[in-house]
Amino acid sequence: MSDIIVRVVTRLMIPYLQLYGLYIILYGHNSPGGGFAGGTVIASSLILYVLAFGIDDEDLRLSPSVARIIESCGALAYVGIGLGGILLGANFLSNKAAGFPLGIPGRVFSGGTIVLLTVSIGLKVASTMITLFTNIAEKEGEDES
Amino acid sequence: MTLVHFLLLLFLVVCAFFVGRTKDLISATIVFSAYSLTMALLWQQLASPDVAITEAAIGAGVTTLLLFAAISRTRRME
Numbered sequence: 001m002s003d004i005i006v007r008v009v010t011r012l013m014i015p016y017l018q019l020y021g022l023y024i025i026l027y028g029h030n031s032p033g034g035g036f037a038g039g040t041v042i043a044s045s046l047i048l049y050v051l052a053f054g055i056d057d058e059d060l061r062l063s064p065s066v067a068r069i070i071e072s073c074g075a076l077a078y079v080g081i082g083l084g085g086i087l088l089g090a091n092f093l094s095n096k097a098a099g100f101p102l103g104i105p106g107r108v109f110s111g112g113t114i115v116l117l118t119v120s121i122g123l124k125v126a127s128t129m130i131t132l133f134t135n136i137a138e139k140e141g142e143d144e145s
Numbered sequence: 146m147t148l149v150h151f152l153l154l155l156f157l158v159v160c161a162f163f164v165g166r167t168k169d170l171i172s173a174t175i176v177f178s179a180y181s182l183t184m185a186l187l188w189q190q191l192a193s194p195d196v197a198i199t200e201a202a203i204g205a206g207v208t209t210l211l212l213f214a215a216i217s218r219t220r221r222m223e
Contacts (some may be wrong), residue, residue: 024198033195033198034195036199037195040199040207041206044202044207045212047207129207133207133214136214136218137214138215
């Protein structure tokens with residue numbers, strides 16, 4: 001697809017889409033949203049980029065190996081933050097009981113580990129969505145790799 | 146229940162009926178996207194904006210793209 005209108009509109013829209021996704025992820029504990037919804041918005045912006053500028057170009061899209069590494073890092077960060085609660089002498093994923101600072105309610109960096117948990121969920125969901133799309137949409141012959 | 150809610154629910158039922166009835170899978174995907182968008186509006190009216198954001202992103206965005214990719218790998222008519 002090489003339509004000039006599609007490419008220009010996509011180039012104008014993608015920063016706002018990604019900013020909105022980051023807003024949903026970072027304010028997941030104060031307002032509606034969270035890791036899953038924000039990660040999906042970021043993933044759909046990257047899918048839109050791939051759709052507008054061509055899926056066959058290997059340099060443009062996020063490669064599957066990088067997506068796999070990001071996905072694993074998201075899951076491992078979630079489990080690691082959960083195990084941090086055990087190491088500090090409380091239950092799995094415990095927040096205030098393990099001594100994490102809660103901050104002022106309403107700020108971005110409040111609520112202890114919840115911000116880090118939503119960021120890791122957002123990374124995992126975004127890379128999973130991109131992997132799903134590229135696995136389905138790429139052409140025949142590349143599947144055996 | 147206001148008139149807007151009634152119209153949205155009616156449109157939802159009509160969309161769901163035509164998704165099941167049509168033989169053209171691309172038309173079915175587009176109508177299903179409209180169904181998801183109406184469903185997101187209804188979730189917001191039901192005072193659950195978290196579900197509304199997720200429905201708009203998943204239902205109207207990613208699901209449509211995945212169904213289009215699947216249709217492009219198979220055939221268009223049922």
